[in-house]
Structure formats: structure tokens, C-alpha cells
Amino acid sequence: xxxxxxxxxxxxxxxxxxxxxxxxxxxxxxxxxxxxxxxxxxxxxxxxxxxxxxxxxxxxxxxxxxxxxxxxxxxxxxxxxxxxxxxxxxxxxxxxx
Numbered sequence: 168x169x170x171x172x173x174x175x176x177x178x179x180x181x182x183x184x185x186x187x188x189x190x191x192x193x194x195x196x197x198x199x200x201x202x203x204x205x206x207x208x209x210x211x212x213x214x215x216x217x218x219x220x221x222x223x224x225x226x227x228x229x230x231x232x233x234x235x236x237x238x239x240x241x242x243x244x245x246x247x248x249x250x251x252x253x254x255x256x257x258x259x260x261x262x263x264x
Contacts, residue, residue, distance in 0.1 A: 170236040175200065175207040175229070182238050184212045184227070186246035193249065195240065196224045197257070210240065211255035225252040 175198065182195040193214035200207040210232070211224040231252075233243040242248075 169234070169239065169241075173235055173237055175235060176202055176205075177237075178210070178235060178240065182240055184210070184214075184240045184242065186242055186244060186249070187233065188245050190246040192242075192246050193225070196255070199226070199255075200229075211257075212249075212252075214249055224255040225249060226255040227252055 178195060178198045180195050183191055184193045186192050193212040195210050196213050197211040199209050207229045209226055209228040212227055213224045231242050231244060232240060234241045
């Protein structure tokens with residue numbers, strides 16, 4: 168049983184990311200969006216055996232996310248597509264004046 172859907176605002180680092188075929192492809196590293204404006208852009212995910220320690224995080228756009236349930240994100244693409252997602256490049260911090 169997969170559970171009930173939850174809001175993108177509930178997603179936390181470490182949640183499991185699975186492909187459309189059900190295989191685990193990584194973990195959430197960062198949620199990308201603006202909570203104040205309720206704009207969900209996507210997720211930075213890490214994949215592989217050393218999740219988060221080796222390699223760059225990949226950016227998964229929100230439109231590629233099929234469902235969000237407690238501790239689990241399901242994508243609309245198969246596991247072999249994960250390498251096609253772009254590397255995640257965080258936006259630079261705003262400079263305070």
C-alpha cells in the first residue's frame with residue numbers, strides 16, 4: 168500500500184525517489200520551490216550506492232513527479248532516465264545590502 172497523497176510542502180531530505188517501474192533511484196537532497204508563493208519547481212535528488220556523497224545531485228522538474236506520499240516520491244519516467252536529468256545547480260544566495 169502506497170499511502171495517501173501529501174503536499175509538496177511535506178517533502179523532506181532523505182525521502183525515497185522511485186521510478187515509474189517501482190525501482191528506487193535515489194533520495195531527496197533538496198526541495199526546490201517557494202513555499203510562501205506555493206510554487207513547487209522540483210527536487211534535487213542524489214542516486215547510487217553512496218547517495219549524497221559521490222557525484223552531483225540531479226534536478227527533477229515538478230512536472231515529472233507522478234505522486235507524493237509519506238516518505239516516497241514516484242516519478243513518471245523509468246529508472247534508466249535518471250541520468251538524463253540535468254545536474255542540480257542551486258540558485259546563488261541573494262546578497263543583503
